[in-house]
Amino acid sequence: xxxxxxxxxxxxxxxxxxxxxxxxxxxxxxxxxxxxxxxxxxxxxxxxxxxxxxxxxxxxxxxxxxxxxxxxxxxxxxxxxxxxxxxxxxxx
Amino acid sequence: xxxxxxxxxxxxxxxxxxxxxxxxxxxxxxxxxxxxxxxxxxxxxxxxxxxxxxxxxxxxxxxxxxxxxxxxxxxxxxxxxxxxxxxxxxxx
Numbered sequence: 001x002x003x004x005x006x007x008x009x010x011x012x013x014x015x016x017x018x019x020x021x022x023x024x025x026x027x028x029x030x031x032x033x034x035x036x037x038x039x040x041x042x043x044x045x046x047x048x049x050x051x052x053x054x055x056x057x058x059x060x061x062x063x064x065x066x067x068x069x070x071x072x073x074x075x076x077x078x079x080x081x082x083x084x085x086x087x088x089x090x091x092x
Numbered sequence: 093x094x095x096x097x098x099x100x101x102x103x104x105x106x107x108x109x110x111x112x113x114x115x116x117x118x119x120x121x122x123x124x125x126x127x128x129x130x131x132x133x134x135x136x137x138x139x140x141x142x143x144x145x146x147x148x149x150x151x152x153x154x155x156x157x158x159x160x161x162x163x164x165x166x167x168x169x170x171x172x173x174x175x176x177x178x179x180x181x182x183x184x
Contacts, residue, residue, distance in 0.1 A: 031121055
């Protein structure tokens with residue numbers, strides 16, 4: 001029972017980034033999204049992945065590998081938008 | 093060494109939601125944020141918290157307790173903005 005709660009929790013926190021990634025790809029709107037959050041989060045999730053590989057824990061490895069892909073997509077769109085903003089401020 | 097990677101990973105993924113929560117509180121801009129992501133993520137993090145309490149694992153319990161607070165703040169702002177949007181569409 002307790003294990004089941006853990007598995008459901010892991011699945012939910014992993015798949016939750018899918019609708020965000022899809023929304024970001026579709027709308028390219030990242031105005032409300034924090035660059036710092038996704039920079040720190042992507043680093044953290046990548047370290048979780050390394051940790052999972054090191055101790056050969058497949059749930060940690062797989063969940064964080066998938067989350068890392070979603071997170072890096074959102075981060076990339078945010079960086080592209082920030083760069084466009086900076087350019088437009090310089091050449092309005 | 094491997095444990096240290098795990099701890100750093102846990103700290104990073106937990107604190108990453110702080111800048112997002114602060115940005116959302118400050119700007120009230122949630123246009124790029126996915127409602128579905130924060131609904132699913134908050135549920136998942138809450139289940140992680142319950143899991144941490146069940147097995148009395150303090151790192152899981154504390155990390156997810158803190159993340160849940162940040163996540164629920166962002167989700168609340170998103171829901172408020174969605175409700176305002178729906179109202180404005182009905183009475184433009």
